[in-house]
Amino acid sequence: MRKTTRRLVGLALVGTLGLGGCAAPLRASTREARAAEAQWAEHAEGQEQASPEQEQAERDAFARRAMEALRASGETRPIHYEADGFLLRLGDKDASTVFLANFFDEYLSGPPEQRDAVFARLARVRELPDMPETLAEARPNLLPVVRSRTFFEQLPLVMKSEPGKPAPIAWKPLGGFLGVGLAFDGPDTLRYLGPVELARWGLSFEQALGIAMENLRPRSTEPLEQLAPGTCKAPWGDSYAASRLLLDEVVRRCAVKGTPVVLVPHRDLLLITGSEDEDGLNRVATQALPAMMAPRAVDGRAMRLTPQGWVPFMPERLNNAWPDFRKLELFTRARDYDEQTQQLEKLYEEKGVDLFVAAFTPYEDERGRSLSYAVWLKGVDAVLPRAEVIFFMDPALGPEAPPVGIARWEDVSRAAGQLLAPVEGLYPERYRVKGFPTAEQLARWQNTDPGDLFNEDGP
Structure with a gap:
């Protein structure tokens, strides 16, 4: 996460999107591909960058x-x-x-x-607290933990779990980009629970989650802190503030305008406002931005409560809160992809696989318009992130050549989707490239106006 934090500190994404003179000499190797890709990366103004070795x-x-x-x-x-x-x-x-x-x-x-x-x-x-042998001993200490989905999805990569081995932590997705797991709460530390512990106690995940939520309820009776009418903050600093979004009665304790919207940028920060409250949305986004830069951050994206549960939420493009919500979304996605990139690079290196893990890069122009992009290099075997814009580069044209095409992801998917194979088991999603677009396909993307890359209607 640290590289992403340095790159986006203050979330000031700056630079000029030039179309020529940016390509470096390229060959079909991951090391040189990464060096070429770095030519496109924009950094926070005035921010010192440490070398990977440092x-x-x-x-x-x-x-x-x-x-x-x-x-x-x-x-x-x-x-x-x-x-x-x-x-x-x-x-x-x-x-x-x-x-x-x-x-x-x-x-x-x-x-x-x-x-x-x-x-x-x-x-x-x-x-770490010793794990009880019986459910009766364990029951009072079971609590739910809400974390980023990336935390759960990438844990097997970090721990180098063997294929077919049970997941180190039991969990399930929540709202699209979060996950909920289980912990045994000790005096000083918590211990995440996996399938082994649940099997020992004869519990399914849902049964254990039900017990954990019932344990959390009596710890959640204090009034919410009111930041403004219809906008609230959870008062708990016990590492379970984010987990309170699972408790409907806690969320509805805040009398919001519209339907409840929550942000959990940090495990100790639960923010609640209403979908129709522009001032409230501005207020929670302002609080979420610095929290996402702090250690133990969770996720900067918002969710709205529906009869079917929590779903992703983004204000309308003309809402004054939209720019901050957009920055939170871009920062979170860049952080998640950055962590995944590092883990996949290590995995492929250990396996002796020369496979380029392309970066997800956020960008903001001088007018405050933003997008994310990835670079697709001809002749390089790669896995691409699901960025909003793709730059197509042909190393055979030399170091000074501009991209041979620039297109939004949706256009690429429609015209050359057969060249993008989803990689199973990865979150955030990635696609293995299978060749390079034909000259005919690239022709429609060769004269793209940079201004047309930005989607004014939202991300």
């Missing part, structure tokens, strides 16, 4: 301090650092896993005088 050195140094903190706290098991997943494994058999990313983000974002506290919290993770 970033990795910082992460490695943090991991070493984390291991020292664990040893100082009494940890005696072998500690194995996996740089690719940025995690520690404690023990050799039935090892505990300590994910370092959130602690690292807290370390970087907090003041220097609080950095020792980060390692103190990290050291307590080794004391």
Whole structure:
């Protein structure tokens, strides 16, 4: 997430969308393809960019301090650092896993005088609560956890789960881009539950979720904090604020204008307003933007409550809140794809597969119009993200050649959809390229006006 955060800090996406002189010398290898693709990436104005080597050195140094903190706290098991997943494994058999990313983000974002506290919290993770053998013992401590869908979907990649092995965490999708899982809540830390624990207690996922929600209800009786009439904020800072969107009575405690709309940009931040409340939508979006930049962020996209459950929500294009909601959407999608890109690159490298994982890049022009794009390189075996615009590049034309075509995704799908094969099991979605569009197909996209790339009616 850190690369994305640096690139989009402040969500100020800047630059000029030039059509010539941007291509670098290209060959059919992932390393050179990435270098060429980087020519198109726009960065936040005035933001310093660390090299990948510098970033990795910082992460490695943090991991070493984390291991020292664990040893100082009494940890005696072998500690194995996996740089690719940025995690520690404690023990050799039935090892505990300590994910370092959130602690690292807290370390970087907090003041220097609080950095020792980060390692103190990290050291307590080794004391994960013991999992009870019986349901009667476990029942009082079961709670629901709402996280980004990316968190759940990419966990098998991070943990390098073997094919056919049960998922490390039991969960189900929520509202399209979120997920709900289960946790055993301990005194200092929580422990996510997987199919193994549920089978031990003889529970289905839905049965366990029902118990967890009933446990959350008595912890959720306080009044909501009113930010303005019809706009509210959950008062709880117990890591389960986002989970309260599962409780209908909590959401409806806020008397909104229209139907309830929620944002959960952070696990400790649940924002509620109404679909017809322009001021309220502005207010929650303003609060969500900085929360998405903080450690342990969840998702910046909004959901609306319907009789069928939660569904994605975006204000109308002419609504004053639309630009901030659009920035939240673009930032979240870029973050999710960035995390996926890193994991897939490591996976393909370990397997010896020369497959280019194309980047999802957000862009904003001088008029404040925004889009996302990906680069499709001729002669490069690649998996593309579902971006709004595709740039077609032909390396054979030389380093100064402009794109041989520019088109919106929908147009590409209609005209050359047979060249895009969905990759099963990936979220966010990706497509394996199967060749390159023909000259006839590219001809219709060669003289695209950059201004026509922006969809004024919304994302």
